[in-house]
Amino acid sequence: MATLGDLQNAIDLLLDHPLGINQYRLARQVESKAYEAYIFGLCLRAVRELNVTPVLCGINGTPAPFLFRGAPGQIHSKAKNYGYATFSINGQDFEIHAGVEFKGASETTHELDVCIMRAKDAVQCRDQPDDPPSASLVAGWECKFYDNNLPKLLGRAFVGLIDDMGTNVRLSGFCSNLSHPQLKLYFKPQRRPDRHFELTPLSPRNENIFVNQIAGVLKKMTGA
Amino acid sequence: MKHGYSPQEALDLLIRKLNERDQELAVHVRAAVNAGTDVQEVEQPRGRETNKPRSYRRTVPYFPEQALQVALDALRAHFVEQPLFINSLLDNMVQASLVAVTPDSSSRAEYDKPIPIKTEGIEKAIEIELYAETQLVGERGLTSREPKVQPMRRISVEEIRQQQANLNRLRGFFDFREEE
Numbered sequence: 001m002a003t004l005g006d007l008q009n010a011i012d013l014l015l016d017h018p019l020g021i022n023q024y025r026l027a028r029q030v031e032s033k034a035y036e037a038y039i040f041g042l043c044l045r046a047v048r049e050l051n052v053t054p055v056l057c058g059i060n061g062t063p064a065p066f067l068f069r070g071a072p073g074q075i076h077s078k079a080k081n082y083g084y085a086t087f088s089i090n091g092q093d094f095e096i097h098a099g100v101e102f103k104g105a106s107e108t109t110h111e112l113d114v115c116i117m118r119a120k121d122a123v124q125c126r127d128q129p130d131d132p133p134s135a136s137l138v139a140g141w142e143c144k145f146y147d148n149n150l151p152k153l154l155g156r157a158f159v160g161l162i163d164d165m166g167t168n169v170r171l172s173g174f175c176s177n178l179s180h181p182q183l184k185l186y187f188k189p190q191r192r193p194d195r196h197f198e199l200t201p202l203s204p205r206n207e208n209i210f211v212n213q214i215a216g217v218l219k220k221m222t223g224a
Numbered sequence: 225m226k227h228g229y230s231p232q233e234a235l236d237l238l239i240r241k242l243n244e245r246d247q248e249l250a251v252h253v254r255a256a257v258n259a260g261t262d263v264q265e266v267e268q269p270r271g272r273e274t275n276k277p278r279s280y281r282r283t284v285p286y287f288p289e290q291a292l293q294v295a296l297d298a299l300r301a302h303f304v305e306q307p308l309f310i311n312s313l314l315d316n317m318v319q320a321s322l323v324a325v326t327p328d329s330s331s332r333a334e335y336d337k338p339i340p341i342k343t344e345g346i347e348k349a350i351e352i353e354l355y356a357e358t359q360l361v362g363e364r365g366l367t368s369r370e371p372k373v374q375p376m377r378r379i380s381v382e383e384i385r386q387q388q389a390n391l392n393r394l395r396g397f398f399d400f401r402e403e404e
Contacts (some may be wrong), residue, residue, distance in 0.1 A: 001226040002225050002227050002229075002236065002397055003228040004228060004229045004233065006299045006397070007239070007397050008235060008237060010390070010393050010397050011238055013390050014387070014390040014394055015241060015245050017303070017386060017390055018305070018383055019302055019383050019384065019387040020387070021245045021246050023245065023306070023307065023379075024302045024304075027302075027306050029374065030352040030354055031306055034306060034310060034313075034376065035309055036311070036313050037313050037350070037352065037376070038313050041303065041313035041317060042316065044316045046302070046320075053319070053320065053323045053340070053344060054320045054321070055340045056321065056322050056348065058323070058337055062322055062323060062324060062341070063260055064322065064349055066348055066349065066351070067351050067373065068319065068351070068352045068355060070353030070367065071285065071351060071353075077250065085320065086338055098302055119328050119365055127225065130240060137384075145309075146301070147297075147299075147301040148252070148255060148256030148294065148298050149259040177301060182262075187327075189403075200305050201309070201312045202304070202308065206254065
């Protein structure tokens with residue numbers, strides 16, 4: 001029979017493990033950004049699926065270390081050596097960014113957690129500092145790391161954001177480590193962003209769906 | 225497994241232990257447990273049997289057995305998923321190249337077609353910018369946000385496996401189905 005003492009020991013084992021409380025204290029400030037960075041990594045994997053090697057860049061030079069923004073920022077910000085990735089497929093150049101602001105069709109600025117955009121526009125916005133126009137966006141994802149109860153309003157907000165990004169967007173999606181039955185329904189209609197719930201390394205199948213979808217869209221777009 | 229404690233006692237112990245170790249994490253887990261779950265209710269209007277039953281959704285609290293599983297899912301997100309995100313990112317970065325652009329290089333052609341250094345297969349250093357708590361600066365009490373960074377370091381697969389095993393063991397301690 002399991003006693004309260006046994007249970008106490010099992011809880012202590014979990015919390016005192018190096019990946020228990022100590023790891024949480026170390027990582028808690030960047031947990032949501034780490035999830036965005038993970039999705040950024042999956043985009044790199046999608047590019048590699050097309051036998052293309054993505055190149056990691058920094059706004060001020062070689063990204064060593066590669067730095068992810070801690071808060072939404074402008075693509076031309078040189079405050080730090082913020083990282084991004086570039087790749088070319090069939091003569092078309094693209095960039096992958098995390099936490100960059102775009103100018104919506106309504107001229108309102110919107111932050112995209114992770115996105116793929118046309119490199120030509122990105123270069124222009126860095127040369128003549130400006131927010132990228134919505135037309136430069138190829139794909140955009142909202143990335144939400146939660147330990148419980150995803151709020152429904154996140155879904156509504158993202159649908160509004162994508163609506164303001166014009167008609168050039170080939171792919172958009174709402175990614176989370178959790179699932180939400182109501183949000184699943186909300187994203188079901190055809191013209192809504194795709195839903196990528198339970199998108200974590202614990203669900204390789206969900207990762208593959210996400211990666212293959214990006215690779216498929218890029219392939220179709222570039223005729224690769 | 226037979227239990228010498230009730231689901232409620234198990235939940236109370238887990239929350240108390242979390243509270244002792246880290247109050248912020250305890251708040252997160254309590255919020256998960258207190259969120260409850262949505263259920264669909266059907267009600268027959270009184271006195272009017274010909275009317276259609278009324279259907280509505282409402283949030284009800286979890287049973288302690290469910291709450292224990294919800295708490296473990298929340299802990300799994302922090303203790304297992306987060307390390308896996310970092311390792312996955314590092315794995316995917318390993319397969320990319322680094323650009324050989326120096327800070328003073330402003331050649332458009334070079335930027336349009338970045339020249340990579342052959343760094344595939346090499347682990348990249350990765351950092352996430354973070355902001356310190358708002359600090360008071362100077363006599364006028366102005367606030368400042370000092371940017372700092374958090375390095376993302378690879379986490380041992382063995383440690384992740386151990387922590388998953390610890391979570392699974394606890395799930396066993398929290399499984400009361402055979403006693404129902």
